[in-house]
Amino acid sequence: MSLFDEDEYARELAAKGLDPVQAAEIARRTAGTCKPGRLPKSAGPADDLFAPSGTVQAAAPARGTAIVSDLIDSAATILTNEPSGSDIAYLHAILCQVGLPRGPKAVEGLTVFERVCGGAALRVTAGALWDGQQLIQQPIPYGANPRLVLAWLNTQAVRSRSPVIPVGDSAAEFLRMLGKESTGGKNGTLTSFKKQIQALAACHMTLGFNAAGRAYTYNGQPVKQFEAWIQPRDSQQRPLWPGVITFSDDYYKSLVDHAVPQDVRAMYALKGSALAMDIYAMLAERLHRISGRPLMLHWKSLREQFGQEYQGAQPDKDFRKKFLPALKKVLAVYPKAKVQQVTGGLLLYPSPPPIQYK
Structure with missing residues (x-):
């Protein structure tokens, strides 16, 4: 049983005034956070970070369901309500x-x-x-x-x-x-x-x-x-x-x-994962500073930044298994972020920050 109805969520977002095309895209992104199935064995340039990730597992226990529900609610709020002063x-x-x-x-x-x-x-x-x-x-x-x-x-x-x-x-x-x-x-x-x-x-x-x-x-x-x-x-x-x-x-x-500046609504939504919080902070600080061509971050560099603790026989592979699900959660609450998984790592594209600088 799936935790999330992608089509219903897209309709709810559209009903709140979001462009239907954007609503469908955001629903697809958010659906990725609710499908903790197997990761692809390999990723090429055409691979989409939010493509179906294998077999959909059964619904999580109550605590996991609550975390996913909070994430979905926060994503919808961030999409449809500009941050106020107290959200910064x-x-x-x-x-x-x-x-x-x-x-x-x-x-x-x-x-x-x-x-x-x-x-x-x-x-x-x-x-x-x-x-x-x-x-x-x-x-x-x-x-x-x-x-x-x-x-x-x-x-x-x-x-x-x-x-x-x-x-x-x-x-x-x-x-x-x-x-x-x-x-x-x-x-x-x-x-x-x-x-x-x-x-x-x-x-x-x-x-x-x-x-x-x-x-x-x-x-x-x-x-x-x-x-x-x-x-x-x-x-x-x-x-x-x-x-x-x-x-x-x-x-x-x-x-x-x-x-x-960070959107505190996103931080609270990600508080169940320190890794997701760190990824969000990095993207919030970095994406808006990219100009021109996208920035390539290789898995080795990403592991040095986020996963120095992984030192086993296959540290990069072990790190990716933790990193990608966390990244999907981040992108659900940072809808303006443009990130693509490619062979060897991630491409970061110029994107507006979650909170505009004054």
């Missing part, structure tokens, strides 16, 4: 090229994580936080939560033109600000979220990038000050939660100069 978030341009670690296996046993791609590099070093009695070692931040948190903090700083950001009275309140539901328990959203924001607040980052023939380095701690309420150890309340987060001056100035 900001990422640092360097973090659009080289993202944070995506999963626990990438940082297991590590205190330093490094990713390099062309003229950009990121190094993340785990730090520690003072809990009122001792310094507590924090892990390296990874996954979707730090990406959402950093985007939210960046956005507040850019909008207010201030590096000082109030973050609410509790983790649950902050989760509501981010549009995330709060669930308890050892492995719940709240526990995971608190762990990752504390890791983000404690870490040190080195950002390296090339611009105008020069090499630049930002080396420091994005979060300069982490003001928290301290609770007794035997209390049932949170042991450590920030009231205010302050960016370092260097990071704040670099962010203001190199902020890349």
